[in-house]
Amino acid sequence: MSQSIEGALDRHGLITVRRSTHSPIYTLVGAVILVVLLSAAPWMVPAQVASTLMNFFILVIMATMWNLLAGYAGMVSIGQQAFVGLGAYATLYLALKGMNPFVTVPFAALSCAVLAYPVTYLLFRLRGGYFSIATWVVADTAMLIIGTIAVLGGGTGRLMPGLQNLSPSETAHYSYLATWIVALVVVVGTYYLLRSRLGLVLASIRDNEVAARSAGANVRSARRIVFIIAAAGCGAAGAVLAISQPFIQPTNEFNLQWAAEMLFVSMIGGLGTIEGPIVGSIIFFVLQQTLQQEGAWYLIIFGTFATVIALWQPQGLWGAFRDRFHTELLPVGHWVDRTDGSVKVPKN
Amino acid sequence: MIWLNVIIQGILLGGFYALFACGLSLMFGVLKVINLAHGDMAVVAAYVAVFLTPHLHIPELWSFLVVVPIFGVIGYIGQRTLIQKSIDRDPFTTLLVTFGLSVVIENLLLEAYTANGQTVTIGTLITKSWHPTSIIYISYLSLMVLAVAVGVLALLQLFLSRTGTGRLIRAVADDREAAQLSGANYRHIFGIAAAIACATVALAGIAYGMMTQFEPTSGGVNLLFAFEAVVIGGIGSLWGTLVGGIALGVAQQFGAHFNPQYQVLAGNVLFLLVLAVRPQGLFGKRTALA
Numbered sequence: 001m002s003q004s005i006e007g008a009l010d011r012h013g014l015i016t017v018r019r020s021t022h023s024p025i026y027t028l029v030g031a032v033i034l035v036v037l038l039s040a041a042p043w044m045v046p047a048q049v050a051s052t053l054m055n056f057f058i059l060v061i062m063a064t065m066w067n068l069l070a071g072y073a074g075m076v077s078i079g080q081q082a083f084v085g086l087g088a089y090a091t092l093y094l095a096l097k098g099m100n101p102f103v104t105v106p107f108a109a110l111s112c113a114v115l116a117y118p119v120t121y122l123l124f125r126l127r128g129g130y131f132s133i134a135t136w137v138v139a140d141t142a143m144l145i146i147g148t149i150a151v152l153g154g155g156t157g158r159l160m161p162g163l164q165n166l167s168p169s170e171t172a173h174y175s176y177l178a179t180w181i182v183a184l185v186v187v188v189g190t191y192y193l194l195r196s197r198l199g200l201v202l203a204s205i206r207d208n209e210v211a212a213r214s215a216g217a218n219v220r221s222a223r224r225i226v227f228i229i230a231a232a233g234c235g236a237a238g239a240v241l242a243i244s245q246p247f248i249q250p251t252n253e254f255n256l257q258w259a260a261e262m263l264f265v266s267m268i269g270g271l272g273t274i275e276g277p278i279v280g281s282i283i284f285f286v287l288q289q290t291l292q293q294e295g296a297w298y299l300i301i302f303g304t305f306a307t308v309i310a311l312w313q314p315q316g317l318w319g320a321f322r323d324r325f326h327t328e329l330l331p332v333g334h335w336v337d338r339t340d341g342s343v344k345v346p347k348n
Numbered sequence: 349m350i351w352l353n354v355i356i357q358g359i360l361l362g363g364f365y366a367l368f369a370c371g372l373s374l375m376f377g378v379l380k381v382i383n384l385a386h387g388d389m390a391v392v393a394a395y396v397a398v399f400l401t402p403h404l405h406i407p408e409l410w411s412f413l414v415v416v417p418i419f420g421v422i423g424y425i426g427q428r429t430l431i432q433k434s435i436d437r438d439p440f441t442t443l444l445v446t447f448g449l450s451v452v453i454e455n456l457l458l459e460a461y462t463a464n465g466q467t468v469t470i471g472t473l474i475t476k477s478w479h480p481t482s483i484i485y486i487s488y489l490s491l492m493v494l495a496v497a498v499g500v501l502a503l504l505q506l507f508l509s510r511t512g513t514g515r516l517i518r519a520v521a522d523d524r525e526a527a528q529l530s531g532a533n534y535r536h537i538f539g540i541a542a543a544i545a546c547a548t549v550a551l552a553g554i555a556y557g558m559m560t561q562f563e564p565t566s567g568g569v570n571l572l573f574a575f576e577a578v579v580i581g582g583i584g585s586l587w588g589t590l591v592g593g594i595a596l597g598v599a600q601q602f603g604a605h606f607n608p609q610y611q612v613l614a615g616n617v618l619f620l621l622v623l624a625v626r627p628q629g630l631f632g633k634r635t636a637l638a
Contacts, residue, residue, distance in 0.1 A: 129382020
């Protein structure tokens, strides 16, 4: 796709189009070092740090998915905890059937995607804020239904089977690796998704939905695909959550707090960028760790901060940084330069 | 006879949902804003009634006389500052901002008043009821709430159709630009609509506090019920909201009759059914549909 865009614009000989603002080799080297370090982390850092990192990865997965929904497809879902919960319970169900909990993760993601498909036909009848609250109704309904199923622990919850024959340190290492792999797959997958043809449609919806429609983009089908992908991603997050915190309870897995965290993290970091949710998650964890003795204050401060950002700095912190320094770590758009190199205009 | 009682209880509950929902309906109808902090503001009103009125030496039953005007003023100011600022950006921002407010309010209440349940004390009124037969009982309080809901909706209808300000509100709701061209100050009109919506929210919150125990997190579930009432009744129709509230209340009571666990679930199922079969609701126009 990028080839054709560059070709089309280049014919006039006035401008050049590039993906990246710097040589991609630096990003690649940096990424390889980061992946090696984070993969080895559970053997190098104290267990407490590894477990914090794990929660951080879960938040990154959820926020990346929420950013796809809201930042690109314009859908403000406050019911993504539906799929976090369903993912967790799919893992519990399969583990009860005798499957290894770690093997269930892709199946949990898949079942969430399958469940999300019919749900889109209901939800897409509403728009804007009505869509938002309807997603919450769906999450509430899913929680209530799960709460009536006795074999899954009903309303009181149930312990995840299949982890007891491992030693505590083995459990910790394996669940760290599972979470880390899911996060890596989700972020890298989103990166390639946004560079694909669908990504181009999504970027055009983000920038101007009416223009995207008139240029022939199938907005509704793009939204449907994004909703299903986000359901699968949140389902995978729910599955690794169920493994890392193995007491499964409806009020915990289907907690509205997941939606709140995804939303705040994406807004603070920056909607419509891949880096934004990651930056937001880092800020969230620093704040949470600093204020962990102070009860709910981290959520109050974080929520206020997110509201202020939405009003006065809607591109978020990463968006502001990118616009100031003309740089992207994970380039999914195109930069257009005049051939004399004097003016740079970021273009997606 | 048992079923008659289930239906009567459902209607009484529905009156409360309609009272809760009319502010949400008004905010959407006029400002095109979905206030995701709607339920939490009601809970704040209930907390104010519990913790402020003892200082004023009036019975908590009459606390709404103080709280409702305060909330009207808060509504006007909140609209002219925060909400208008987000409307000026885009509808997307209003969702993010009101959701942010909702989470912040909930957690502030949690820090200030703990997670313990509270009630608005109304003395012996809570236990008084009317028994026409041995199975049917009608609580005076629920009947009063239903009457207040019908009264508020009727007053709102009269206000919107008979007064100059009401006509301005409808004009701005129908076509903001045209109303502006005719000299309407739409920001002021928005403020008035928000003030009315907040006043009804306060009334609903205090009624809620009288009927049952509440805690900082009670707002969310009430937002859901109000929203379901609005969609079932039909978006943009005030009397539809009353019918929607009653339909929701009856559905919940039917569910609860089989198993208390099914109360909320039955309401949600009715909502999803309406969405599948008649997405414009019972009395709605097709404005909020995609």
